[in-house]
Amino acid sequence: xxxxxxxxxxxxxxxxxxxxxxxxxxxxxxxxxxxxxxxxxxxxxxxxxxxxxxxxxxxxxxxxxxxxxxxxxxxxxxxxxxxxxxxxxxxxxxxxxxxxxxxxxxxxxxxxxxxxxxxxxxxxxxxxxxxxxxxxxxxxxxxxxxxxxxxxxxxxxxxxxxxxxxxxxx
Numbered sequence: 198x199x200x201x202x203x204x205x206x207x208x209x210x211x212x213x214x215x216x217x218x219x220x221x222x223x224x225x226x227x228x229x230x231x232x233x234x235x236x237x238x239x240x241x242x243x244x245x246x247x248x249x250x251x252x253x254x255x256x257x258x259x260x261x262x263x264x265x266x267x268x269x270x271x272x273x274x275x276x277x278x279x280x281x282x283x284x285x286x287x288x289x290x291x292x293x294x295x296x297x298x299x300x301x302x303x304x305x306x307x308x309x310x311x312x313x314x315x316x317x318x319x320x321x322x323x324x325x326x327x328x329x330x331x332x333x334x335x336x337x338x339x340x341x342x343x344x345x346x347x348x349x350x351x352x353x354x355x356x357x358x359x360x361x362x363x364x365x366x367x
Contacts, residue, residue: 283357290349298342 279357279360283353286356287349287353290353291346294342294345294349297345
């Protein structure tokens with residue numbers, strides 16, 4: 198019996214071709230899955246890009262809002278500081294006036310001539326310079342303490358108006 202080598206080579210080739218066909222079938226399925234995954238991946242990348250652009254827009258809007266709020270806050274803080282200084286001036290003026298009134302009360306009117314006599318002071322323009330106080334003469338005569346208080350308040354109002362003019366640059 199002679200061994201047929203050509204038959205053995207044919208069987209071997211058939212087996213190798215069968216393995217190649219099987220491998221190509223598996224490879225084709227994997228490529229199909231990869232293509233479908235690629236489409237899903239592209240959709241996911243598009244959604245991610247849209248989300249990133251939306252986040253950038255939101256962040257830009259947030260920064261602008263924060264700058265606006267920060268500017269408003271700085272303005273309010275500056276106003277509050279000015280009002281604090283004004284109130285400190287008013288308190289100092291009121292303390293000075295209270296001390297003079299207390300001294301006048303203790304002396305029983307004997308030292309009343311020591312109090313500064315004020316002629317009718319110029320009418321103040323309002324505590325914050327917003328609306329003028331009536332320029333009509335008062336219905337009853339003012340005491341020296343009232344006149345001094347009005348004079349002090351007038352100076353505070355004038356200082357406030359000057360400060361406002363300096364702040365606006367006019």
